[in-house]
Amino acid sequence: MLGRMEIGVLGATGPAGRGLAVRLAAAGHDVLAGSRDRSRAEGIVEELRGRWGERVATLRAVTNAEAADAADLVVVATNWEAALETTGAHAAALDHKVVIAMANGLQKVGREFRAVLPEEGSLAQAMQALAPNARVVAAFQHVPADALGDLDEPLESDVIVCADDDDARREVLALVASLPNLRALDGGSLANANGIEAFAAVLLSVNIRHRGKGTLRLLGVDSWAP
Numbered sequence: 001m002l003g004r005m006e007i008g009v010l011g012a013t014g015p016a017g018r019g020l021a022v023r024l025a026a027a028g029h030d031v032l033a034g035s036r037d038r039s040r041a042e043g044i045v046e047e048l049r050g051r052w053g054e055r056v057a058t059l060r061a062v063t064n065a066e067a068a069d070a071a072d073l074v075v076v077a078t079n080w081e082a083a084l085e086t087t088g089a090h091a092a093a094l095d096h097k098v099v100i101a102m103a104n105g106l107q108k109v110g111r112e113f114r115a116v117l118p119e120e121g122s123l124a125q126a127m128q129a130l131a132p133n134a135r136v137v138a139a140f141q142h143v144p145a146d147a148l149g150d151l152d153e154p155l156e157s158d159v160i161v162c163a164d165d166d167d168a169r170r171e172v173l174a175l176v177a178s179l180p181n182l183r184a185l186d187g188g189s190l191a192n193a194n195g196i197e198a199f200a201a202v203l204l205s206v207n208i209r210h211r212g213k214g215t216l217r218l219l220g221v222d223s224w225a226p
């Protein structure tokens with residue numbers, strides 16, 4: 001059973017970080033919504049409170065440094081180009097913490113996206129290298145930000161979770177499974193984050209070419225259960 005956690009979100013002012021922050025707050029967690037600029041975080045939190053009221057009462061505006069100090073779990077939700085620099089800058093605060101990497105390196109080429117992967121194999125692995133004492137977990141790469149941010153809509157997506165630390169992976173699987181309608185799937189070690197991030201480019205390309213909003217749903221497998 002997952003208890004109430006204090007969760008920091010770095011870069012919570014963007015659509016994906018903001019979306020995850022409201023979902024986590026609505027699930028009852030204390031969420032520290034971070035930005036490089038506190039006033040930007042305050043503006044976003046005010047907007048979210050205006051839209052969702054008491055459902056996001058546990059959301060608080062902070063700086064990224066304060067979000068990285070969150071007691072239980074940290075999400076790096078900056079744009080992908082800044083994910084490595086931001087992880088490195090806050091590495092000391094992330095020591096021993098579970099850190100969710102949700103970044104997809106993407107380049108738009110004509111009517112498709114192509115994956116941009118660092119030499120470590122994935123952004124998640126590169127984040128792990130920059131914060132070696134953190135317990136980096138790849139998750140949420142395929143959940144669209146607009147769906148995350150709309151508490152009135154069911155999410156209807158699978159989330160494949162990869163990490164080298166078994167306890168950290170289980171913790172994030174439990175967190176995902178606790179969010180209404182999301183299915184959590186154990187994708188093994190962080191080495192497999194490479195496929196997760198690369199597939200995001202394929203999924204977005206399909207959506208462009210089909211004018212769709214497809215998410216990930218695997219057939220023939222049950223959701224992870226504790």
Ligand SMILES: NC(=O)c1ccc[n+]([C@@H]2O[C@H](COP(=O)([O-])OP(=O)(O)OC[C@H]3O[C@@H](n4cnc5c(N)ncnc54)[C@H](OP(=O)(O)O)[C@@H]3O)[C@@H](O)[C@H]2O)c1
Nearest residue numbers: 011013014015016035036078079080082103104141144145
């Ligand atoms: N959008 C999606 O549907 C989606 C889905 C799954 C995963 N993701 C991943 O989630 C992450 C966030 O996506 P997004 O679309 O929300 O990104 P975004 O809007 O482009 O950026 C998010 C935040 O990053 C911060 N940021 C920008 N430049 C920065 C820098 N140089 N250093 C530090 N922080 C910087 C900004 O926050 P402040 O200016 O307030 O600091 C910004 O609001 C990305 O890595 C993306 O790959 C996105």
